[in-house]
Amino acid sequence: MKDQKAIASPSGVPREPRSGLQTKEKILLAAIEEFCEHGYAGTSTTRIMSAAGCNIRMLYHYFDSKDGVYLAALTRVYQDVRSCEASTNFWSLPPREGIIALTQFTFDYMLKNPSFPRMIINENLNKGRASVNIAEAIRSASKPLISRLDDLIAQGHASGEFRNRPDALQLYLTILGLSFIHITNKFTLTTTFGIDVASEAFLMKRRSYVTQAVLGSLYIDIP
Template sequence: MADPERKDVPTRNKERTRALILAAATEEFADKGFAGARIEQIAARSGSNKRMLYYYFNNKEDLFLAVMEDTYKTIRDAESELRLLDLPPIEAIRRLITFTWDYYIKHPEFLKLLNTENLYHAAHIKQSKNIGFYNSKLIGTLHEILIHGQREKLFRGGVDPLQLYISIAALSYFYLSNNDTLSTVFMRDLNNPKAKVERLQHMIDLVLGYLMLSS
């Protein structure tokens, strides 16, 4: 069997192999959870083999942590591209809410991975040296938006940016992750396009209604 660490293998090929394994692992862990995911299936999905997988990620726990770190980095990088600090404060908040909602809809694996890690009381991501850095940048950005809004006499003071972001995320997260049960118990289709448009507008109105000073 060829040595996966061969010196003559171009770096870009090694990076591509690692990325393929990571993408396959993301799908497997999202579909089956940490306990149900199988290394053999991840290797097969990536077009690789178990030896290569262990070469890059050591073990299943390290691979899952790499998936979680990549998951958080991806959403935070996408948020950075919004350039929220270049927008007026109200528009920045509206853009962040809309982005969060749309991202969760387009990336259901994100919600599934969060659900899985919460079952383990964040045991894996507690080992990360990077996730805190990824998330602190967002909270710092939100803090600056709130300060900007206060200076323009648009937003109330005393708002904790971390609490605000948790509320923004929760408004989307709960609705989407519990959509089937909510639709059933309330006998209303909450997953159709009209319901989703109404939900997004409700979230925007709710958050801005909390933030904005009374005229």
């Protein structure tokens, strides 16, 4: 059955019928799983469409090509994390509480949404070739995060609560890195140290340590 034609919105701009949007979303979600599992090179558009329960022509209708659906998948994982960050209230908290909330949000998000770190790893293995096509959108979405974090740091430093005033980007990269490694290196870390880094006990301890480490960089003199 062919998709319904787009229906005109009140503004006169055509909009996709609900069935078309649902089909497009199914393809996109299936593609994210496929790219996470197999990387760009190993991904099969046939498997994507099989998982989505759609005809292959639908992929080309909505995304033009494998490159097109990959770019859409990469854009989606970036949009999701930025959207979730924007919907939180940690920017309105007192500085210390705000930094804790951001840190723990990032830790929890990476754990609950492994498609983000997996897609980012794959894109780096691909030398960031697709990211350049959405670079402006990524930067625009990320700029408010760093600006708001800088405001929290500045407030805490001005009040005397924070001894240090680290660069906001550097602090965020620290938060991101500490929230990331036990996910991206899960299997090798488990083998190396003989501990299940995916266990609830380990993750609770790790979350607490990451929070303490981030706060420590604000309170302890660093040469």
